[in-house]
Amino acid sequence: MKVAIVGASGAVGQELLSILAERNFPLDDLVLFGSSRSAGTKYNFRGKEYEVKLLQHNDDFKDVDIALTSAGGGTSLEFAETITKYGAVMIDNSSAFRMDEDVPLVVPEVNAEDALNRPRNIIANPNCTTIMMVVVLKPIDQLSHIRKVHIASYQSASGAGAAAMEELKQQYKELVEDGKVSTINKFPHQLAYNVIPQIDKMTPNDYTKEEMKMFNETQKIMHSDIRTSATCVRVSSLRSHSESVWFETEQPVSVEAIREALQKAPGVSVVDDPQNYVYPMPLESAGKDDVYVGRIRKDLADDLGNTLWLTGDQIRKGAALNAVQIAEYLVKKGDLKK
Numbered sequence: 001m002k003v004a005i006v007g008a009s010g011a012v013g014q015e016l017l018s019i020l021a022e023r024n025f026p027l028d029d030l031v032l033f034g035s036s037r038s039a040g041t042k043y044n045f046r047g048k049e050y051e052v053k054l055l056q057h058n059d060d061f062k063d064v065d066i067a068l069t070s071a072g073g074g075t076s077l078e079f080a081e082t083i084t085k086y087g088a089v090m091i092d093n094s095s096a097f098r099m100d101e102d103v104p105l106v107v108p109e110v111n112a113e114d115a116l117n118r119p120r121n122i123i124a125n126p127n128c129t130t131i132m133m134v135v136v137l138k139p140i141d142q143l144s145h146i147r148k149v150h151i152a153s154y155q156s157a158s159g160a161g162a163a164a165m166e167e168l169k170q171q172y173k174e175l176v177e178d179g180k181v182s183t184i185n186k187f188p189h190q191l192a193y194n195v196i197p198q199i200d201k202m203t204p205n206d207y208t209k210e211e212m213k214m215f216n217e218t219q220k221i222m223h224s225d226i227r228t229s230a231t232c233v234r235v236s237s238l239r240s241h242s243e244s245v246w247f248e249t250e251q252p253v254s255v256e257a258i259r260e261a262l263q264k265a266p267g268v269s270v271v272d273d274p275q276n277y278v279y280p281m282p283l284e285s286a287g288k289d290d291v292y293v294g295r296i297r298k299d300l301a302d303d304l305g306n307t308l309w310l311t312g313d314q315i316r317k318g319a320a321l322n323a324v325q326i327a328e329y330l331v332k333k334g335d336l337k338k
């Protein structure tokens with residue numbers, strides 16, 4: 001099996017390399033692609049060196065079985081045909097195809113089988129904030145249908161890419177050394193000592209694109225009429241997103257039933273002993289695979305409502321790990337090159 005990584009030098013590309021190695025993904029050959037900026041860079045994978053090739057419109061994908069793409073929506077749109085022309089499955093991390101009807105949007109713990117129906121041989125990896133939330137909502141929805149959800153998110157710098165992570169570190173350095181921040185490129189405002197209540201562009205209804213992704217993608221992944229209303233906020237954690245989630249079910253559901261369902265759910269760890277200061281935090285979920293849940297309790301403002309807190313690694317479950325899990329599912333099903 002031959003696997004390609006497109007965008008190999010980015011934060012997600014690098015995490016893909018680590019996760020494929022860690023999980024012993026059954027590949028025989030690997031090929032890395034990037035822009036002219038990263039072409040020629042060498043990376044080690046399982047003791048062998050691989051050089052990043054320039055992504056071009058040619059036959060480089062002829063022998064590729066799975067292409068994991070994470071180089072931005074523009075690149076995905078431009079190269080989708082080149083990548084899939086000879087039957088490679090494209091598992092795409094960008095938002096380019098997520099809402100296309102003929103492209104499945106997959107979180108393996110929730111709707112793995114959707115990956116098997118892919119007319120264009122493209123499978124979309126959802127937005128990080130949505131992935132983490134649906135992994136937690138799915139087992140609760142099985143107890144009683146979730147009708148609506150309110151979310152406040154606390155999103156890490158990594159969501160804006162590797163350069164944004166460096167920018168956050170640089171801003172704290174400047175504050176210590178000069179008393180003020182002079183580097184603001186990747187975020188619309190200073191992030192150090194601050195929170196920014198806008199992620200991605202604003203849309204005409206005054207929700208951001210990030211917030212609308214949560215609304216639309218959640219419905220598509222869960223095959224549900226579930227309605228979400230989110231305020232997505234950038235905070236100064238480095239690589240783990242967190243979310244406060246309030247949800248209303250059709251029938252009343254007890255906190256005990258929710259806790260039990262989440263304890264059994266794949267990809268979820270419950271860390272919930274708030275009377276003893278125990279709850280999951282982004283510093284602890286960083287570098288881990290699961291989505292961590294705590295502060296599970298009744299919603300005081302809604303008789304059919306409950307609320308919880310979750311946190312997960314944005315680069316792993318929010319992007320690279322989810323993509324590799326999709327690839328693993330296809331391998332398990334023997335459903336690769338068409």
Ligand code: 2RA
Nearest residue numbers: 128129155159160199
């Ligand atoms: C962010 N959700 O956190 C985006 C990344 N996909 O900016």
